Amino acid sequence: MKIIRKKTRExxxxxxxxxxxxxISVQSMTKSNILNSIAIRAEINELIECGCEVIRIAIPDKSAVSELKKxxxxxxFRVPVVADIHFDCTLAIDSIKAGVSGIRINPxxxxxxxRTAKVIDYAKKNGIAVRLGINSGSVxxxxxxxxxxxxxxxxxxSTIENIKLFENLDFYNFKISAKASSVIDTISVYRTISEKCRYPLHIGVTEAGPMIPGTVKSSVGLGILLAEGIGDTIRVSLTDKSSEEVxxxxxxLDSLGLRNKGVNIVSCPTCGRTTVDLQSIVKQIEEMTGDIKKGLKLAVMGCIVNGPGEAKDADLGIAFGKDRAAIFLKGSVIKRVKKDNVLKEFKNELEKLL
Ligand code: SF4
Incomplete structure (x- = not known):
């Protein structure tokens, strides 16, 4: 099945x-206090390092605007920065003056x-993009x-009303988000909005929670929408590090074949046939490959019975046998090595692919 993305305006x-x-771009929002210069700088650098393409920063008051300007x-910022504004339209205007690429407002x-019109007027004059951010908690x-x-x-x-307001102001450089904390509501709202307009959609499940439940909710919500071709930029919201969100x-995106970035490790869940500590081997391979930017699929399989077959589309893989492990390239075994040497041999083969 090929995903056909719905046509949206650029x-x-x-x-x-x-x-x-x-x-489809991947974005996140900083979690450090902008007034803590060391923390915010470290977080921005980490976000850029892991491929974040848009960084949003909360701007709660005037002092935050001056830090933002600095x-x-x-x-x-080597990627577009978006000021996240609530309640006070002057903060939006001041952030535009400070040089952001976009602002997020919740009308x-x-x-x-x-006040919304005043902000839009500024955005228009300065070539700034706006995210019309409707949230279930602040409708x-x-x-x-x-x-x-x-x-x-x-x-x-609320979304439709504000789209009309923006259009009446002759402003079209905006995207829309309408996130709910319920996965079902999020899917349903985005489906309707996507039928009613052609503006790009920023999709996400808001307040998704800590790492494991948040990842599951986001994967289900975003996965269903993306598979239907809905979504132009995404954010995974987690009560965890922003780089993890990215x-x-x-x-x-990779699981749906929409984008490949870095290494995708396919590993089996293991069963009674496994004769090695596969969990620790996969962890070591994750560490070994964490900085690789090239899109590669690596397979790590616990046994030779299903190994190469189940992961035949992997660029490089290992399948463990009783005493030795087979290393395979695109499903064809290229060598059999002693289990103790497998990581070294795997690394050698990986380097040849890079
Ligand atoms: S690949 Fe082998 S070890 Fe892994 S789950 Fe399948 S049968 Fe079990």
Whole structure:
């Protein structure tokens, strides 16, 4: 099955194209306090290092804006930076003046049409992209009352209303997010929005939780939408390190064949046929390959019975036998080595592929 992406309008976030025929980008949001210069700089560098393509930063007050400006002026961002604004439209305007590539606003809490229009006017004049960010937790109260508290309908109505507002202001350089913490609501809202408009969609499940449950919710929610061709940029929201969000984002895209970045390790769950500590071997291979940027599929299989066959599309693989291990390239065994030497031999073969 080939995923056919829904056609969306292309927007520009700095030099990055989002929507249209651009690849699906992976983004994250910093978690450090922007006033803690050492922590925020380390986090930004780590995000860029692991391939984050858009960095969003919370701008809660004026002091955050001046720190943001210092960061931008220092040249630390080598990817577009987005200021995340709630409640105060002057912070959005000041962030634009500070040099961001985009702002994220939630019209439900920015203070009404007039203030939203003021921000859009600034964005338009400065060539800035806007993310229209409707969240289940902060939907416009009036709309919520009108829909008898139904979050899903309220999010859709609020999104459509704000799209019209932006269009009436002759502003089109925006993408839309409408995240709920419920996976089902998230899927349903995005499906409807994607039917109703052609603006690029930033997709994610909000407040997904800690690493394991958050990864599962995000994978299910984003996976279903992406498989239906919905989504132009993604964020995995975890109560964990932002760099982990990025890594998981790429793994989700990779699992659907939408993007290959770095090494994809395919390993078996092991069973009674396994004669080695496969978990520790896979961990060592993960460490050995963590910095590789080239898209490669590596297979590590616990036995020779199913090994090469089950992972025949892997670029390089190992399957363990009783005393020896077979190393195979694209499903063909190229050598059999002693188990003690397998990691060294595997590394040698891997280097030839790089
Ligand atoms: S590859 Fe072999 S060891 Fe691994 S789960 Fe399958 S049968 Fe068991």
């Amino acid at each position: 927007i520009k976030l700095g030099s990055l194209g989002i929507g249209g025929s651009n690849r 960061l931008i002026d220092s040249g630390i 439900g809490n920015i203070g009404g049409r007039e 416009d109260k009036k709309i919520l009352r009108k829909n008898n508290g139904n979050i899903k309908y309220s999010m859709i109505e 890594k998981i984002g790429y793994l989700i």
